[in-house]
Amino acid sequence: MTNHLLEIYQILLAEFGPQHWWPAETEFEVIVGALLTQQTRWENVEQAIANLKSESLLTPDALADADRDTIEECIRCTGFYRQKSERLQLLSRHFARNRISGILDKPAGALRAELLSLKGVGYETADSIILYAAHKPVFVIDAYTKRICECINVNGGYEALQRYFEGGLPRDTHLYQEFHALIVRYGKEYCTKKRCDECIIAQSVIV
DNA sequence: CACCAGGTTGACC
DNA sequence: GGTCAACATGGT
Structure with a gap:
């Protein structure tokens, strides 16, 4: 063939x-960007990432405990900001409970299933995280x-x-x-x- | 003013 | 298995 x-x-x-690719400083930034870029121009995602950074919210622990209103303000420019802020926080709590590297080091199949179980993470978002944050093919x-x-x-x-x-x-x-x-x-x-x-x-x- | 952007979900067939 | 409206801001 x-x-x-x-x-x-x-x-x-x-x-x-x-x-x-992927333009990001940390693995968690890749993960956040993958969620925020859904149906959204990347330039708007960059702005949202910058907003989150300026509020020191670009870590799983910080986002997990942040006020929902603060998250919404940071990411409003990416659209769908209400559902994205909820999903971003749920995802952050998942990555805060476990260690990021511990999750990303899992085999691709198990990692994909785990990511897909998170609300707001579908095929493309899961695979973007696996390819660009976990570096698996x-x-x-x-x-x-x-x-x-x-x-x-x-x-x-x-x-x-x-x-x-x-x-x-x-x-x-x-x-x-x-x-x-x-x-x-x-x-x-x-x-x-x-x-x-x-x-x-x-x-x-x-x- | 209409249409689109590095999708996902829940409802329905 | 596939299809569809809803989700929301910002750019052309």
Whole structure:
């Protein structure tokens, strides 16, 4: 079985260069960012992260004990701020009870199940945390990935697309990190309704 | 003014 | 198994 995934990766890498994702100073910052970026522009998440930092709330213990109103103020700019503040605090309490490294060091399968049991953590958020905070090779499928897959006539739900990527690439954490980052970088710029006809992936790869 | 953004949930079929 | 409205602010 062959596919064109490595070819697409090379095209994107040549076009945009290494992206060095995920932008964050700590593993917990990755986790918080993964929750806050749901259906939200990253620039707004950066603002919210900065707000949380200025309130010294960017640790599990601090967020676990913080006033809900204070959290809401910090993250209002990311939208859905009421449900996100609750979910952020529940998640923080989970990571405050146990040690972060103790959780992230678990095998990917067990870690994924544990993350998915948290309210507000679905497939993409869980996999982003596993790939960028725990540094384990699971491929993250987001809205841009789905769109690009449609461009090359690959369709399916989350886990079907994940199997497609993981089955067609070497099982390598760094490759997964860069590839997903490149897909997002590319998708923001070109995979829109207006510019879909300029898609360098569809032009370069015939499936 | 309409539409979209690095989704998830609970309800429903 | 899949689909759908609700969730909410900020940018184009």
